[in-house]
Amino acid sequence: MHRRQILQTLAATPLALSSTRLWAADAPASAGTPRFLLVFLRGAYDAANLLVPYSNPFYYEARPNIAVPAPGKAAQAATALDDTWALAPAVATSLGPLWDKGQLSFVPFAGCADTSRSHFETQDRIELGQADGGTRDFRSGFMNRLAAALGGNAKPSRLEAMAFTDQVPLTLRGPLPVANQALRDLGKPGISASQAQAIEHMYADTRFAAMVSGGFEVRDEVTREMAGEMEAASRNAIGTKGFALEARRVARLMRERVTLGFIDVGGWDTHVGQGGASGALAGKLTELSQGLATFADEMGPQWSNTTVVVLSEFGRTFRENGNRGTDHGHGSAYWVLGGGLRGARIAGEQITLAPGTLFQNRDWPVLNDYRALLGGLFARQWGLSTAQLDAVFPGARARDLGLL
Amino acid sequence: MTRHALPLMITAALLAAGCTTTPPLSAPAAVHSVYPVDQDAAWLDRLSWGASSASLAELRRVGRSAWLDAQLSARAPLTPDLQAQLSTLTISQQNLAALVYAMEAQRKSADALTDDAAKAAAQQAYQQALNKLSREAATRALLLAAYSPNQIQEQLTWFWFNHFNVHQYKHNLRAMVGDYEQGLRVRALGHFRELLGYTAHHPAMLRYLDNEQNAAGHINENYARELLELHTLGVDAGYSQRDVQELARVLTGLGVNLSGTEPKLKPALQTLYVHRGLMEFNPARHDFGDKQLLGLSVRGRGLGELDQVLDLLARHPATARFVSRQLAQAFVADVPPPALVERMVQRWNQTDGDMAEVMRAMIGSPEFDASLGHKFKDPQHFVVSAVRLAYNTKLVLNTGPMVSWLYRLGQAPYNRQTPDGYALDESAWAGPGQLNTRFEIARAIGSGSAGLFRVEGEKVDRPAFPQLANPLYYEGIAPRLAVATQQTLDQAASPQEWATLLLASPEFMLR
Numbered sequence: 001m002h003r004r005q006i007l008q009t010l011a012a013t014p015l016a017l018s019s020t021r022l023w024a025a026d027a028p029a030s031a032g033t034p035r036f037l038l039v040f041l042r043g044a045y046d047a048a049n050l051l052v053p054y055s056n057p058f059y060y061e062a063r064p065n066i067a068v069p070a071p072g073k074a075a076q077a078a079t080a081l082d083d084t085w086a087l088a089p090a091v092a093t094s095l096g097p098l099w100d101k102g103q104l105s106f107v108p109f110a111g112c113a114d115t116s117r118s119h120f121e122t123q124d125r126i127e128l129g130q131a132d133g134g135t136r137d138f139r140s141g142f143m144n145r146l147a148a149a150l151g152g153n154a155k156p157s158r159l160e161a162m163a164f165t166d167q168v169p170l171t172l173r174g175p176l177p178v179a180n181q182a183l184r185d186l187g188k189p190g191i192s193a194s195q196a197q198a199i200e201h202m203y204a205d206t207r208f209a210a211m212v213s214g215g216f217e218v219r220d221e222v223t224r225e226m227a228g229e230m231e232a233a234s235r236n237a238i239g240t241k242g243f244a245l246e247a248r249r250v251a252r253l254m255r256e257r258v259t260l261g262f263i264d265v266g267g268w269d270t271h272v273g274q275g276g277a278s279g280a281l282a283g284k285l286t287e288l289s290q291g292l293a294t295f296a297d298e299m300g301p302q303w304s305n306t307t308v309v310v311l312s313e314f315g316r317t318f319r320e321n322g323n324r325g326t327d328h329g330h331g332s333a334y335w336v337l338g339g340g341l342r343g344a345r346i347a348g349e350q351i352t353l354a355p356g357t358l359f360q361n362r363d364w365p366v367l368n369d370y371r372a373l374l375g376g377l378f379a380r381q382w383g384l385s386t387a388q389l390d391a392v393f394p395g396a397r398a399r400d401l402g403l404l
Numbered sequence: 405m406t407r408h409a410l411p412l413m414i415t416a417a418l419l420a421a422g423c424t425t426t427p428p429l430s431a432p433a434a435v436h437s438v439y440p441v442d443q444d445a446a447w448l449d450r451l452s453w454g455a456s457s458a459s460l461a462e463l464r465r466v467g468r469s470a471w472l473d474a475q476l477s478a479r480a481p482l483t484p485d486l487q488a489q490l491s492t493l494t495i496s497q498q499n500l501a502a503l504v505y506a507m508e509a510q511r512k513s514a515d516a517l518t519d520d521a522a523k524a525a526a527q528q529a530y531q532q533a534l535n536k537l538s539r540e541a542a543t544r545a546l547l548l549a550a551y552s553p554n555q556i557q558e559q560l561t562w563f564w565f566n567h568f569n570v571h572q573y574k575h576n577l578r579a580m581v582g583d584y585e586q587g588l589r590v591r592a593l594g595h596f597r598e599l600l601g602y603t604a605h606h607p608a609m610l611r612y613l614d615n616e617q618n619a620a621g622h623i624n625e626n627y628a629r630e631l632l633e634l635h636t637l638g639v640d641a642g643y644s645q646r647d648v649q650e651l652a653r654v655l656t657g658l659g660v661n662l663s664g665t666e667p668k669l670k671p672a673l674q675t676l677y678v679h680r681g682l683m684e685f686n687p688a689r690h691d692f693g694d695k696q697l698l699g700l701s702v703r704g705r706g707l708g709e710l711d712q713v714l715d716l717l718a719r720h721p722a723t724a725r726f727v728s729r730q731l732a733q734a735f736v737a738d739v740p741p742p743a744l745v746e747r748m749v750q751r752w753n754q755t756d757g758d759m760a761e762v763m764r765a766m767i768g769s770p771e772f773d774a775s776l777g778h779k780f781k782d783p784q785h786f787v788v789s790a791v792r793l794a795y796n797t798k799l800v801l802n803t804g805p806m807v808s809w810l811y812r813l814g815q816a817p818y819n820r821q822t823p824d825g826y827a828l829d830e831s832a833w834a835g836p837g838q839l840n841t842r843f844e845i846a847r848a849i850g851s852g853s854a855g856l857f858r859v860e861g862e863k864v865d866r867p868a869f870p871q872l873a874n875p876l877y878y879e880g881i882a883p884r885l886a887v888a889t890q891q892t893l894d895q896a897a898s899p900q901e902w903a904t905l906l907l908a909s910p911e912f913m914l915r
Binding site for chain 2: 120124135138139166167168177179180181189190191195196198199201202203204205206208211212214215216218219272273323324
């Protein structure tokens with residue numbers, strides 16, 4: 001290479017890096033950096049069989065075959081959280097301790113105004129987080145806008161956003177490049193270190209140079225973080241699998257590098273035979289909650305800087321259907337977890353469930369808009385200005401539920 | 405390894421595998437192309453699903469002009485072995501209505517079961533049957549992309565599906581995507597009005613965008629909005645919310661009939677009832693009031709209203725510009741040169757939207773030639789071009805690996821959920837995770853048969869080996885490689901690594 005070319009390359013490099021860089025050059029996120037993980041339950045989970053309105057006889061009338069027994073009423077009964085709500089036994093051992101430590105809250109009657117009851121339509125709407133009505137921009141998700149808003153802070157940002165999914169989800173799409181890697185099945189990379197070096201050499205003078213080296217960096221970091229996994233697992237009495245394994249891997253990356261994460265869990269569309277205190281839905285809830293408990297544990301000291309929100313596109317019908325399942329509804333219950341939470345509360349607007357208070361006499365109403373709720377959390381967690389919040393959720397008014 | 409050792413090693417490997425080499429492409433006897441071989445290869449990379457040795461030899465033999473004429477008429481027959489492979493598919497043997505009636509019967513009998521376990525099993529079987537149908541459609545699409553002689557037609561088939569996108573996982577669309585795509589294929593090089601009318605009456609579209617729910621007094625605007633925003637005028641064309649609402653009224657009553665049983669209607673309405681295949685126009689659900697949209701007065705009279713509106717939309721200047729620009733984005737550059745789009749629009753207007761002629765105008769432009777080799781491949785171009793480079797005319801026996809690579813790369817067939825279709829620009833695809841995955845796939849394809857020759861029910865692949873050190877490489881690709889790529893390839897430790905690195909090279913990411 002001629003000297004002139006080298007100089008040109010060097011001059012061009014910082015620009016290329018700043019526009020495509022995934023992870024800050026100075027490696028780990030600092031201890032105090034807030035971390036946020038969004039867990040999206042795709043398929044619309046049945047909130048009323050997780051957060052059970054046990055003191056309301058209407059619940060038991062509406063669900064003769066699938067209701068979760070009230071506290072004290074059966075061997076497998078719900079655990080009272082307050083005078084109105086109880087927690088399903090399927091999650092008692094994993095979420096109970098978090099609730100007791102004040103690290104868990106629920107926001108019932110949460111969701112988005114969309115009433116299409118279409119999974120795709122409503123998932124998209126939530127992931128995009130744009131104002132209702134008007135044309136939607138499918139290349140601008142609210143988490144990407146959040147990442148951009150945080151990156152624009154005056155203080156040096158160490159923000160590193162990543163989707164722990166096969167593809168970058170809608171909510172993380174946008175102008176800011178983000179990394180993605182599913183952590184379910186981590187094979188050993190087929191491209192060896194020397195081949196990676198050879199490939200980087202081929203790309204050195206191209207517009208893809210920073211992406212290629214950044215991509216290998218992410219890959220190697222994931223591999224390194226996971227290297228201790230086998231050893232750690234062998235010390236555990238019970239090995240982790242399924243979502244718990246994924247959640248542990250997510251925690252390893254979020255503890256060290258990633259501060260804004262996304263993961264989704266599918267299979268919640270329980271139209272048929274969903275079960276009650278036990279059964280199909282209870283099994284899913286157990287797996288999910290064990291994963292979240294594992295995540296909290298694996299985050300270690302960083303758990304105190306971490307907030308997790310679990311949400312679903314909409315809720316399900318309050319009454320069971322003719323197939324011992326539930327159909328597409330409206331309002332849901334969002335979970336908020338975090339080491340620094342002022343939790344152990346059922347937060348947000350509530351009503352007493354009765355035929356007359358159900359939305360269209362069938363579903364939980366939406367009383368707590370997802371954009372207001374998440375905006376309020378983000379404002380507390382990062383101290384975002386009104387202008388920044390408006391960039392993340394245009395036209396929405398953030399509502400602080402006092403959870404952080 | 406030295407520069408010269410590798411080809412020798414590869415030749416030895418090929419000879420050991422019982423392969424023969426083909427004569428060089430530039431043998432003077434039958435060449436009508438006036439362009440250098442590597443420029444012809446670049447031309448093919450843009451206008452086909454990737455150059456192959458055979459397609460390059462063909463282009464060299466007939467020259468660009470004759471090649472393009474043949475492509476734009478798309479009448480070249482499929483090879484008998486490809487034809488035979490396609491004819492085994494269920495979707496080749498049954499028409500759409502028969503397929504869907506059978507699937508509906510299966511769904512209803514599953515839903516009617518009272519035992520929870522039996523019902524769950526039957527419903528799962530139904531889902532698997534649907535999966536099989538969409539997988540067959542993907543198989544046909546990928547085989548045609550890789551081996552059809554009518555490469556521009558195949559590229560346009562993909563383009564039109566994406567332009568008029570539907571998502572396989574809505575309702576029972578997995579049973580419909582194959583038929584929908586085949587109809588787009590046969591119209592791909594025809595008039596835009598034909599394509600538009602076809603999609604507007606296809607059950608896949610009517611279900612995907614909820615027009616089956618759209619009825620007088622229960623307006624669903626979903627399809628009306630996308631018809632203007634995505635299919636014809638484009639979002640900035642100046643139409644209003646009122647235009648959308650009026651178009652939605654025009655569309656009321658147009659839906660699907662999946663049972664074959666026709667509704668009982670009053671005699672006055674009966675004559676206006678239309679039932680073709682799975683499409684149904686039910687006048688009892690139609691808003692018969694007059695409509696006003698985009699300066700057009702539409703007298704309320706039934707299904708004919710839609711034809712009147714589609715005529716207007718297909719010939720609207722905004723449509724010519726919006727669709728021409730999108731074509732140029734797919735075939736020329738992420739930000740198409742305005743002068744090029746202008747020439748396409750002119751041709752559109754002269755030919756009443758004859759897509760073969762619009763394509764001819766685009767390909768004949770100086771901007772087209774100047775853009776060769778600069779467009780980032782989307783995942784399907786990457787995967788199919790790798791298979792075409794590695795296997796030339798040898799038919800893969802299993803497209804499963806290609807489908808799963810496309811899933812990993814985020815561009816699986818029929819799997820874009822949203823009506824806007826997959827993105828056509830580099831920024832949507834050229835990301836760190838994407839490139840990493842492409843390198844892994846390059847390795848899978850470069851180092852062995854990768855499951856592409858495993859026949860269902862057999863444990864190992866039938867004998868096959870990727871042959872990338874072929875005439876296309878030596879004459880069409882090697883002259884275009886940057887020094888860094890050449891150096892890297894020269895240092896490959898094995899033929900497999902050499903092939904991996906070639907497929908992972910920056911030059912191979914571009915077309």
